[in-house]
Amino acid sequence: MPKNCNFIEKLREVGLRPTKQRIKMCEVLYNREKTFHFTINDLVKLLSEKMNEKISLATVYNTVHAFEKKGYLKEISIDSHKSYFDTNTSAHHHFFDEDTHELIDCDESDIDKINIRKNITGKKINSVEVLVRVASDNQTQK
Amino acid sequence: MPKNCNFIEKLREVGLRPTKQRIKMCEVLYNREKTFHFTINDLVKLLSEKMNEKISLATVYNTVHAFEKKGYLKEISIDSHKSYFDTNTSAHHHFFDEDTHELIDCDESDIDKINIRKNITGKKINSVEVLVRVASDNQTQK
């Protein structure tokens, strides 16, 4: 979703009713310079800061999943304890900083096209994703 | 860990006390032809089938994590709801069958070496992993 677009129209287009909770979520998610990586927890915190009224946890889950289904958000698998989401829904790869638990997008040019030689009969490839785990260089201490 | 090796010695080597639970777990995990992908739930089921006495869930968690820390098992991130583990601890990539929720190892030759052009200052690359999601080819129906 583009920055500062008409969120009400955007929501209507995909058949989501533009409620004030959803509009607020759009603003928090998409009105920013860079793409945004977050967990549900991050998002709930941000929302309760930026909203005067409180928003129900269930609504955040429901809306995030609705957005995911409509292609406004993408889920990223990094660790098994939490779900991470990404406002950049195009096919792209990630760095994951194991010190800070931060996700960083890769540009197209950062990683060469992946060439898959294996073929599984009767199955088609849905996605190919690379996760590069990085950590502080000087881990010798500790 | 090699198949049919002396698990008692292996466990001692890394400072784990060879209890009967741990030895049984080694047998279930490593005495097989191919590498084994599993969730904690899979493992608990298998163990309770193959053991006369029951094994505590907590013990399975503890031991899996002990094995992971010692490098006998590797955790794989696929979906955020469950932890998957792999008895193949070398660097390798995976196919994930979204229909059956099965993990399949890639051989060295299945995917070309990944070339990372990006560099994050002060951080070193710990791992580079590719996950290829596949699903049934004829998804037109339904």
Place this chain on the structure above:
DNA sequence: ATCTACATTATAATAATTCTAAACTGTTGA
């Protein structure tokens, strides 16, 4: 303005995992 279908909400339920404290068991060394 009213109606209706869909949304939101608080709360309960579930699922995966971790914690806890007591009982148990390999191992070490007398």
Place this chain on the structure above:
DNA sequence: TCAACAGTTTAGAATTATTATAATGTAGAT
């Protein structure tokens, strides 16, 4: 051989993330 200790196992409680439920609220069409 056996006592003692440190590391393990255990059942169950606690925690955390997520989903389900059912009552209430609200956007949008008539």
